[in-house]
Amino acid sequence: MDMYIPAEYEVVRNAENCTVCRSCERQCANGVHTFDKDLGKMTADGTKCVNCHRCVCLCPTHAIKIVKSDDTYRLNANWSMQTMNEVYRQANSGGVLLSSMGNPNDYPKYFDKILINASQVTNPSIDPLREPMETTVYLGKKDAEIKRDGNGNLIDTLAPQLKLNMPIMFSAMSYGSISYNAHASLARAAEELGVFYNTGEGGLHKDFYKYGKNTIVQVASGRFGVHADYLEAAAAIEIKMGQGAKPGIGGHLPGIKISDDVSKTRMIPKGVDAISPAPHHDIYSIEDLRQLIYTLKEATDYRKPIIVKIAAVHNVAAIASGIARSGADIIAIDGFRGGTGAAPTRIRDNVGIPIELALARVDERLRQEGIRDSVSVVAAGSIRSSADVVKAIALGADACYIGTATLLALGCHLCRSCHTGKCNWGIATQLPDLVKRLDPDNGYQRLVNLVTAWNHEIKEMMGGMGLNSIEALRGNRLMLRGVGLNETELKVLGLLHAGEDM
């Protein structure tokens, strides 16, 4: 620990409740809690605490709480404690600051400044408990020409589609960044829900091939684990061009995290660094992207949709237009609040744009160019609730990817320490003792619960608007109004302000 940096959190223990069972000591991989033999009681070193709440949740007598330390530097509105600590860390180590999970800073949250409409009197609302309500979504190209044979029968020329029972998929998270048990939970939940999970760029573990029809496999610049069987196993293939948490840069899984099992899945030797370069070195243009898309289509005989995932950046609409013309079936756009297992802090906190704005512009641009039907659009980057899903769809998305929310369902408390590899919840770690804390039987059920609940809520909100099909919500911006947004923001989002009528 840096001597210049005081403990951020204090571990407060209620001495009356503590039975010295030492559960907290066993639960903490950071070594915060220790038993003091001489005093016969537990002590804590707050400097090591990441505030993951594992000890709090598992203390049988609820004797522990973690509080933000009120220790403070001389107050300064410009130099916050966090900013000062970052300088101390870099002065100490000379290193690039590395963080995990999504951008935590206080940028505008546009989803929270958008309100949803409901029917009153005319166009009555629909009760989803009583009437059928359609949330099934098909992702893929819809611009097929209608052709008939000599007998007038329809010839099927529709490109391959992904069928989702609800407009929610699990974001790309690699085996390596998250644990075997976390992947097992996601795969099983995707199967039960009739949606898809995504391998990320870490390859597909042999145990999970059986979930292939609910699996999206990723092809990233490092091409880890990419081979014929991997492509064949999947329902769809995602080319990762970018990630919302770190637009414009690649990934680096250090050799120490390449365990035996992770090595097999990524198809690289144990202990060797896994470096995904920032760009694909064979893609320098939309034409080059088209080439990679078509190698994947050729390799899988045109049976699987190809997704291109990009980070939301300034010119995202023009980029998406290019991707739509490159032969991609689906575009996934990841906003600047998207999660990560590790990203340089400065990139995560300063690069990219909000998904709400990116999505609205992409949908608008594709419509203007008359090519909206040649791709489906998936929104990602901090979709926190069913309301965010509804708003994203009304802004133009066909479906959403959720990542952080799935990890929360598995027990994550957003301590943002994934990059240390010592996740006390058994999610972002490869240490066997920690991994086994996450029970996939329980984990998968919690994921199913979460998404099922969201789907109910989506139906409720749709019913309220008088819509009985999710298709009727897509791009339906009249169902949204902005609150407290300026004219430019409203223009970019394509929304009226609350109180404005048509």
Next chain:
Amino acid sequence: MVIVLNESIDFRALNKRIRGTDEHKITLNGCIGQRYIGTGVSDKQIEINGTPGNALGAYLNGGEIVVHGNAQDATGDTMNNGEIVIHGNAGDATGYAMRGGKIYIRGNTGYRAGIHMKAYMDFKPVIVIGGRAGSFLGEYQAGGIIVVLGQNDDGLPIINNFCGTGMHGGKIYLRCNALPHKIPEQVCAKKIRGCDDKELSEIVKDYCKCFFGMNYNELLDADFFVLTPNSENPYKRMYTDN
């Protein structure tokens, strides 16, 4: 099976025929830029007369592709197994991220050959270039072997700029008397005699079997530079937890 090609036959129709046939040996005559030939194929012997287009043998999983002519860009992209032999030059990004199999090129190759090549268990990819290679050869190389024999007679250097930048595994052999360029910090270079290196000798011997008129003793009786990653991990101390 023999398929005669012309400009009007597009890649999709061609590759459908290749995938659809049970015949092991396929000859393509008059190939004129059709892309993605042999993508993901695992057990065929494809002989190409003419010029195949980009991404020849992408994700190749076994079998053999022989090109009597030049190949274009992205030959053997993410190749897993098998053999590609080119009796001419190969374009840019040859063997991108290949994990296994062999690519033998009689002539030169363009930029970015062997970028992100990797090895895994029994998979050990090999690229042998008869002539010279363009810039960025073996960038981010994580495993496997690249050999550049430098038989080009155009007077240009055997490699160009940024050879092996970010290399963290594998080997690059350059057949030359002096290192033509300053190599990056992440790479170590050692001078050897070709015939003294058993691994190299076997590769060159195998390579010479494919190309009539090449003498492996002659090729190996020369100085080589072996490039390997600098053991001091360049990324180790790059980050600090925040």
